[in-house]
Amino acid sequence: MSPAVDMASPRDWAMEHIYRLIQESTSMTRPALVARSGLPASTVGHAVARLLDSGRIVEGERPPKGPGTGSGRPPRVFRVPVAPSVGAAISFRADRIDIAIGDARGRVLTTSTITLEPGRGGDEAELACDGLEALCQARQVSALSGVVAGLSSSRARLLDGGSRAALRSAPHRLGRRLADRLGDTAVEIDSRIYLATYGELHLGTGRCHENFVLCHPAEPDEVGIVLNGRVYRGGVGIAGRLPATRGFAGSIASVCTLLNPTAVVISDDGSEAVASMISTVRQAIDALTPPAIAAGVEVVAGELGAGAGVRGSLLRAGQVPRVANLTRLGPSR
Structure with a gap:
């Protein structure tokens, strides 16, 4: 999958990379971030400062090891503050579109399914957005932390005429159409198999x-x-x-x-x-x-059964970078 990421600048990319490392590890020290990211200490410092200023991370001390350990002053650690958020998952299957709203822990709050006509392609983005808006209204959800959509290779081919090139072009077009319709909500398109794997990794x-x-x-x-x-x-x-x-x-x-x-x-x-x-x-x-x-x-x-992809998508929904929409599904080899 050849990622196509429209980041505003290398500094924004570095900031999002550092943010994800902190988010995935619960909390990290500055030296650990330098080691894990492979970025220069100055770049990590700038990214951490921007994240602190924006409130996306907070700083605290790691609990001391106790007397007599020689640990000295506890190191400063960075973590993502826990805040309730609601995200959405969309799964584009061969015969239907599954839509779900859930929390940042991957728990499903409500779902709906849109059945597709055989061989139909082209207007899935509009159908998915209509269904998502209906779910949000029913649950009185006014804003989403992010939307993550899973797309299979077979659906990508149908969306863009069945060619091998469709596996590259269809996800990008679908992502843009979703982003245009959803406005400021961050959108990520990825493969269904990856999202199911992500769900099983963290929840199953x-x-x-x-x-x-x-x-x-x-x-x-x-x-x-x-x-x-x-x-x-x-x-x-x-x-x-x-x-x-x-x-x-x-x-x-x-x-x-x-x-x-x-x-x-x-x-x-x-x-x-x-x-x-x-x-x-x-x-x-x-x-x-x-x-x-x-x-x-x-x-x-x-x-996780049939819900692995949806729950993986909901976990990812709270992590989609604010600076850009992402498309990670690429061509088959």
Whole structure:
């Protein structure tokens, strides 16, 4: 996925990068931010100062270790203040649009579904915005922290004429149309498989596994990858595309041989295909991977079920940068 990010300046990009590091880690010291970000200390200092001035982060002291530890003065830490917020998730599926409103913890407050006519494409953004506005009115929500939309490769092709180029152009066009309609609300477009992986990482399977691969019955040509507790996107954001030469289960076995995950998660979409997919993938891993790797891999259904993508989107909705709208879904390889 080739990210296309229209940041106002490198300083804005650095500020959002620092903000996300603090948000994902609960609290961080200045030296830790320099180490994790790879940015110069002066750049980190400027970003932290701007975030403090805007109120997006607050500064405090880490609790002391106690007497006799030699710890000295506790270091200053930065954290994101906890504030109630409501975000929205939109999932563009092959046959419908799922819309949800929820809080910053990924909890769903209300949902609605818009059924699409077969082969229909082109006006999904307007339909989604109409549905979202209706939900907001019903829940008396006057403002959203952000809107995150998940788009599958098959829907991207339909939105823009079925060509390979659609996988690059359709998400950008959809993102712009959503942003134009929603005004000041920040919008992010990403792949459905990534958002499901993000949801499982923070609210489901990730509580027990720091290294796993996520598959979805509706997206058999791609997987989500989590390494060391973080979603891995690769150099240009399109990590996870599977080759068609070995078949789905064989490709998953190859991924396991390469990455040595502790779990392969089948994101449960409520269909009967999940149980069959678990069995097929298990057999392929046992037959095609080294015994030590096969013994260390569980093949399980996702803990969040069909709601993984929506809940991942709601988590992301409170983190969309204020300075720009983002499109992260890119071309298939």
